[in-house]
Structures are given as structure tokens and as C-alpha cells.
Amino acid sequence: MTFIADFADDALRLVEDTTRRAGSLFEPSLRIGVTGLNRAGKTVFITSLVANLLERERMTRLSAQREGRIEAAMLRPQPSADVPRFDYEAHLAAMTGPNPVWPSSTRRTSELRLSIRFRRTGLLSSLSSDGVLHLDIVDYPGEWLLDLPLLNTKWEDWARRSIEAARRPERAAHSAAFLAWAKRVDGTAPVDEATAREGAALFAEYLKAARGAGLSAVSPGRFLMPGDLAGTPALTFAPLPDPDGPRGSLARLMRDRYEAYRRVVVRPFFQNHFAKVDRQIVLIDALSAIDAGPRAVADLRAAMSDILECFRHGEKSWLGSLMGRRVDRLLFAATKADHVHHTQHDALQAITAALVRESIDRAAYKGARVEALAMASLRATVEQEVREGGEVLHCVRGRGIGTGEEVVVYPGQLPDDPSVIVEAARRGVGEEGWLSDDYGFMRFAPPLRPGKPGYGPPHLRLDMAAEFLFGDRLA
Numbered sequence: 201m202t203f204i205a206d207f208a209d210d211a212l213r214l215v216e217d218t219t220r221r222a223g224s225l226f227e228p229s230l231r232i233g234v235t236g237l238n239r240a241g242k243t244v245f246i247t248s249l250v251a252n253l254l255e256r257e258r259m260t261r262l263s264a265q266r267e268g269r270i271e272a273a274m275l276r277p278q279p280s281a282d283v284p285r286f287d288y289e290a291h292l293a294a295m296t297g298p299n300p301v302w303p304s305s306t307r308r309t310s311e312l313r314l315s316i317r318f319r320r321t322g323l324l325s326s327l328s329s330d331g332v333l334h335l336d337i338v339d340y341p342g343e344w345l346l347d348l349p350l351l352n353t354k355w356e357d358w359a360r361r362s363i364e365a366a367r368r369p370e371r372a373a374h375s376a377a378f379l380a381w382a383k384r385v386d387g388t389a390p391v392d393e394a395t396a397r398e399g400a401a402l403f404a405e406y407l408k409a410a411r412g413a414g415l416s417a418v419s420p421g422r423f424l425m426p427g428d429l430a431g432t433p434a435l436t437f438a439p440l441p442d443p444d445g446p447r448g449s450l451a452r453l454m455r456d457r458y459e460a461y462r463r464v465v466v467r468p469f470f471q472n473h474f475a476k477v478d479r480q481i482v483l484i485d486a487l488s489a490i491d492a493g494p495r496a497v498a499d500l501r502a503a504m505s506d507i508l509e510c511f512r513h514g515e516k517s518w519l520g521s522l523m524g525r526r527v528d529r530l531l532f533a534a535t536k537a538d539h540v541h542h543t544q545h546d547a548l549q550a551i552t553a554a555l556v557r558e559s560i561d562r563a564a565y566k567g568a569r570v571e572a573l574a575m576a577s578l579r580a581t582v583e584q585e586v587r588e589g590g591e592v593l594h595c596v597r598g599r600g601i602g603t604g605e606e607v608v609v610y611p612g613q614l615p616d617d618p619s620v621i622v623e624a625a626r627r628g629v630g631e632e633g634w635l636s637d638d639y640g641f642m643r644f645a646p647p648l649r650p651g652k653p654g655y656g657p658p659h660l661r662l663d664m665a666a667e668f669l670f671g672d673r674l675a
């Protein structure tokens with residue numbers, strides 16, 4: 201009986217494999233990972249990208265669209281049975297309804313399949329049939345990517361480094377309560393669950409506060425984004441200044457749980473989700489970091505370099521065995537560029553590129569094609585010039601969140617030379633608040649009734665992101 205069951209199972213698997221292979225032969229699919237830290241703009245990006253691929257008049261920098269070769273695009277059932285569907289309809293309704301609001305925040309992985317039928321380019325195109333490309337768009341928290349180094353870090357090293365990080369000046373304000381706990385407890389004392397839980401809670405609070413204050417390179421990721429794992433033993437640990445202890449001690453319990461975290465959280469994520477991605481976009485809220493000052497920019501740079509590490513697995517044997525395919529295009533996109541006037545977009549893009557450039561150069565990076573872009577998934581502002589004295593201020597105008605009233609804001613001026621900001625970040629000193637005083641308070645509601653038939657939601661350079669991520673696959 202077992203034999204037959206096994207056999208049936210194998211046969212089924214064989215059929216599945218064959219269909220998948222046949223499917224991929226005639227109708228290729230491309231898995232696009234969309235990531236970024238919480239509130240970087242993943243949900244808005246996916247919603248607007250899909251809406252603009254369904255209604256394509258605003259996508260002229262996507263070459264297949266410009267050349268009139270896209271025949272149809274439609275949402276189709278996704279291939280992964282175990283990942284929730286991205287709730288496209290609800291998010292679009294929120295953003296483009298009669299009283300537009302930003303979509304509600306989500307904290308888990310989700311997926312959506314959009315299939316595009318297009319005419320091929322080239323001499324033989326009249327002879328060959330239409331092409332079909334299935335885009336599988338996967339949304340996952342960037343916080344989880346920052347866990348990659350844990351796979352290769354022993355408990356003792358991780359504990360020591362995490363305590364050191366907590367003691368850094370820019371984190372001191374957030375970590376005091378946790379550090380006091382760490383100082384108070386004796387790791388060699390017998391296990392006491394209440395102490396472990398207290399430590400884990402204080403550790404998580406510190407990480408969340410650091411993140412809330414604009415720091416980016418904060419991990420372990422699930423302490424910020426627990427998903428379904430909140431309260432499990434795998435998330436009930438914290439680093440100790442003295443990480444060694446005998447059997448049955450608190451330090452030993454913490455070590456076992458750190459190991460469990462690596463085994464049941466980090467490894468499966470990289471194996472099951474990350475490893476399947478073909479192309480990746482990393483959304484970053486560079487403007488907020490710039491506004492928060494050099495330390496936040498330095499931290500963003502560190503986070504970007506950690507993220508970039510995840511894509512260099514070709515050079516690391518311990519990673520290579522974990523990862524299947526290899527991401528061959530990677531886009532770092534500074535989002536919410538509609539917060540500044542278009543005269544600033546190139547500067548924003550240059551700063552983003554400079555932040556990535558550093559880690560690429562440092563690592564003699566030979567992996568994916570990496571690019572930087574300044575964009576807005578949903579453009580919430582229009583531009584306005586305001587004369588003040590003899591000067592012209594480049595302002596943006598939009599509906600204030602909450603009130604819905606029109607406001608004109610001068611967001612400030614980014615330096616033309618990106619090295620000014622990158623240098624200040626490297627030294628960790630320099631002027632706080634690059635942007636105007638208004639910038640930190642600035643939040644616009646989505647624009648009123650952006651929809652026209654044939655036109656998706658208004659955006660900035662979203663079509664350039666699309667061209668980079670999959671334009672070549674529509675040829």
C-alpha cells in the first residue's frame with residue numbers, strides 16, 4: 201500500500217515537473233522580487249506597476265509598449281500554492297477610489313501573477329507566434345534580507361557584535377533599557393523563562409525604536425517583522441555580553457534559540473523564497489534618510505551593502521549550496537521622488553547610485569547588473585514655482601494627508617554632487633536635516649481621481665523600472 205502511494209506520488213510529481221518544464225519552454229515566467237524596509241513603498245509600487253501594465257498609456261519608456269508590441273496583459277492565477285495572493289484589487293481601490301488613501305500596511309510575503317502577450321521583435325517576427333511572459337511579482341520584507349549574515353555567524357560572535365552595536369552612540373538612546381537588562385542578568389544562572397522573555401521583549405523594543413528613529417541596518421529581521429512567528433521560542437532570545445554558559449543555563453537557552461531562529465526562520469526564507477527570484481528591485485526611502493541626517497544615511501548605506509551581499513552568492517560556497525538561481529538584475533530605487541521637484545530627481549538618483557557604488561566597488565562585485573533609479577510609484581504632487589524675494593523656489597503641491605487641503609511645500613535642495621552626502625555619511629558627522637524644515641512633516645495623500653481610461657495611476661519613472669526589470673524579456 202505504501203508502495204503504491206509512493207509511486208502515485210512520484211508519478212504525480214513527474215507530471216507536475218513535465219508540465220512546469222513544458223510551461224516554461226513555451227511560456228517563460230520571470231520572478232520579480234520586490235523588497236525594501238517597512239514603509240519603503242512596496243505595496244504602492246506593485247499596485248501601481250500592475251495597474252500601469254493593465255492600462256499602459258503612461259508606460260512609454262517600456263520599449264515593448266512604445267513600439268506598440270504589447271497585445272494584452274491580464275492577472276492570472278499565481279503558481280505558488282503556499283504564498284498569499286497580493287491583494288491588488290483592494291490596494292488599487294484604496295489608492296484610486298473617490299476618497300483616495302494609501303493602502304493599509306502588510307507584513308507578510310505575497311505574490312501576484314501578471315501575464316503579458318506581446319509581438320516579438322526582429323526579422324522573423326511576422327513568422328513567429330506571439331510571445332507570452334508570466335511575471336510573478338513577489339513582495340517580501342527587506343528586514344528579512346538583513347538576516348543573511350546570521351547564516352554564517354556563530355552565536356558567540358553574533359552576541360558580541362549585537363551588544364557592541366547596541367552600545368554605539370546613535371543607538372544609545374534606544375538601547376539603554378535592554379543593555380541594563382543584559383548587564384543585570386547572569387548567563388550562567390539556571391534557565392528562567394521569564395528572564396528570557398523579558399530580555400527578548402526589551403531587545404525587540406530597542407530594535408523597533410532604532411528602526412523608528414530612521415536607522416536601517418537593524419536585525420534580526422523577524423524581531424521587527426515577526427509575521428506568524430510572534431511569541432514562538434525561535435523569537436524569544438537576546439544577545440548576552442557573556443554568551444557562554446553551562447548546560448541548563450540562560451546563556452545556553454539563548455544559544456539554542458538563536459540556532460533555532462537560523463534553522464526555522466532564516467534558512468527556509470532564503471531557500472524557499474529568495475532563491476527563486478530572477479530579478480530584484482529594492483525600494484529605499486532615501487529622502488527620509490537624507491532628511492534625518494548623516495548617521496541615518498550611513499546606516500542606510502550599511503543596510504544596502506548587507507542587502508547587496510545577498511546577491512553575491514556565486515562567490516560564496518556556503519551560500520551557493522542554499523540558493524538556486526541567480527539574480528541577474530538588481531535595481532535600487534529611491535521611492536517617493538514626487539516629494540521633490542523634478543530638478544532634484546537626478547541628484548536623488550546620483551546619491552542612491554553613490555551609496556550602492558561604494559559597496560559594489562569595495563567588494564569587487566561581479567554579480568548582477570546593478571542600477572539605481574529615483575522614482576515615484578504613485579505621484580501625489582504637481583510642481584509649482586514660488587517667487588520669494590528675487591529667488592524662485594522649486595516647490596511641490598499636493599493634498600495634505602488628513603485634511604485633504606492643497607498645500608505647497610518647499611522640500612529643500614539636494615546637493616548636486618552626491619559625494620557631499622556620502623562623505624558626510626562616511627564620517628558620521630555633518631549638517632543634520634539636509635532638506636528644509638518642512639520636509640519631515642510632509643505627507644501627501646494620493647491624488648484625487650488620477651484615472652483616465654487607458655491610463656494607469658500617475659507615476660515618475662515607473663516605466664524605467666519596468667524596462668530595467670523585464671523589458672528585455674518582451675523582445
Ligand SMILES: Nc1nc2c(ncn2[C@@H]2O[C@H](COP(=O)(O)OP(=O)(O)O)[C@@H](O)[C@H]2O)c(=O)[nH]1
Binds near residue numbers: 238240241536576578
Ligand atoms: N508621495 C508618495 N508617497 C509614497 C509613494 N509610495 C509610497 N508612499 C508612502 O509610503 C507609505 C508606505 O508605502 P507602502 O507601499 O505601504 O510601503 P511598504 O511597507 O513597503 O509596503 C505609503 O503609505 C505612502 O504614504 C509614492 O510613490 N509617492
Ligand SMILES: [Mg+2]
Binds near residue numbers: 243244
Ligand atoms: Mg506592504
